Amino acid sequence: MNDIFPSVHASQRGGADESKPEQVPRRPSGKHKPRVVIVGGGFAGVAAAKSLRRCDADVTLIDRRNHHIFQPLLYQVATALLTPSDVAAPIRRLATRQNNLSVILAEVSGLAADEERSVLTNSPSVGPGRVDFDYLILAPGMQASYFGHDEFARHAPSLKTIADAELVRAKVLTAYELAEETQDPVARGRLLTFVLVGAGPTGVELAASVAGLARATLRSSFRRIDPGESRILLIEGGKRILPSFDETLAGKAAKRLAQIGVEILTEAKVEHIDAQGVVVTGQRIESATVLWTAGVAPAPILKELHSETDRAGRIRVSPNLEVPERAGIFVVGDAAAFSQDGRPLPGVAQVAIQQGRYVGQLVRARIEGRTWARPFRYFDKGNMAVVGRNFALLESRWLRMSGFLTFLIWGSVHLLFLPQLQSRLRVSGQWLWWWLTDQRSSLLVPETRSELTEERHSAHA
Secondary structure: OEEOOOOOOOOOOOOOOOOOOOOOOOOOOOOOOOEEEEEOOOHHHHHHHHHOOOOOOEEEEEEOOOEEEOHHHHHHHHOOOOOHHHHEEEOHHHHHHOOOEEEEEOEEEEEEOOOOOEEEEEEOOOEEEEEEOOEEEEOOOEEEOOOOOHHHHHOOOOOOOHHHHHHHHHHHHHHHHHHHHOOOHHHHHHHOEEEEEOOOHHHHHHHHHHHHHHHHHOOOOOOOOOHHHOEEEEEOOOOOOOOOOOHHHHHHHHHHHHHOOEEEEOOOOEEEEEOOEEEEOOEEEEOOEEEEOOOEEEOHHHHHHOOOEOOOOOEEOOOOOEOOOOOOEEEOHHHEEOEEOOEEOOOOHHHHHHHHHHHHHHHHHHHOOOOOOOOOOOOOOOEEEEOOOOOEEEEEOOEEEEEHHHHHHHHHHHHHHOOOHHHHHHHHHHHHHHHHHOOOOOOOOOOOOHHHHHHHHHHOO
C-alpha cells in the first residue's frame, strides 16, 4: 500500500533540473514578522508547519478540510474495517501545540504571486478573503484523474477523502442489501460484481479488502445470497499489477489475490462506465459497483503559478523545491515534479514528509539570515503493500520480503505513524478483533444518499 513509513499512492512525478543553483536567500522587509503561508494540510503541509515550530514567524496553514487524513488506511474505512475518526485528526490540534501557527478553514481560490504576494481564499462562513505572505509553501496534494473522462466520476468514485471512503462503503454494503432483496438472478449477479479500475497499491489493497469483506465478514449475514460468490475484478492497463514494485513481489501479490478470489485483467482499457457497469477493451461487464483507483492529477490551484509543468501538470521545481523565477514560493509533495539520480520520485507519503520538513527548515534558515546551500535529497525507506489478511509485501533497496512476518511489520509501522495516540489504541484493538473474528467495526449505511436511492431504482428497473 505504501512506503515503509507510510505512503499516499500516486503516479510518479516528472523530472527537475538539478543543475540550477540555489537562489539567493530572501528575507522579507518591513516591521511585521515574516509571514509563512502553507496551502494544504496533508503529509507535506503538516511536516512543513512542524518544522517551523520554533521559527520567529507567523505561520498560517490553509485547508478546505479541518482534518488531516492518514490516507494509507483510507481503504479500510471504505471496506468497513475502520471508522473515519480512526484515520483522521483535526488540523487545528496542531495549533494548540504550536503558538506561531494559525489554521484557516477555506478553499484557496487564487494566487497573487507577483507583487501583491497573497493567497485568495473563499470560506463557507465569511466568503472571499486574502492572506498575505512572504513565503508560500504549496502542498495541495492530488485529486483523482479520469484521463479526460470526467463523466466516469458519477458512477466510479475514487478514494481520496473521508467522504469518498464513506460513499464507497455505502455502495459496497448497499449492493449486498439489494442483492438479498431482489429475485432476479441477472440483477443479483450485477449487484454481486465489483470492478476496481487501477492495480497500483491502493487498487490491490482495496480489492483484497473487498474480497475479505465478502468471503469472511459477510459470509453468514444473509439468507438468500452467499457473499462469498461475489465476483471481484481488478483491471490494469499495464502489463502487470503493482508496477512500482519488483516484478517478483508483484507476481506474489497476483498469486495471493487469485487465492482470495480476485480476478485480474491486465493490458485492459476501460472505455466506458455507466450505472449498469463498465466496458473493458470492447467487453461489457455488468456491475453495480465500479471503483476508480487508476490515476491522479494536480490540484487546479497550481495553474495560478503560470510555471513550467511536467506532462502530469506538476510544477517543475529547483533542487531546493523552489519555483524557478519565484523566490520564496515552494511546491512540495505530490504537486512537485522532482527527479533524483535521473528518476522521478514516487508520490508516496515519505517523499511528501521529507520535502515538507526540508522546506520548513530552509524557510527558517532564510528568516534567520543563515545560508542554506544543501539541495533536497530523498532518503528512500522502501515500499510496502498489504494484500488481505496475513500477507504483505516489503521492498527496500536490496531487501524483498512477503508473507505473514511482513504483514506484522506493516501493521506495526502503520500503528506507529497514525497521527494520534487514541487512534493507535482504537486501530490496534479493531485490528486484533478483526484478526481473531473476521468482524469489522463499521457495517453501517447512511440513511440519506441520493446515489444509493438511484442505485435502488436501477436495481429494480
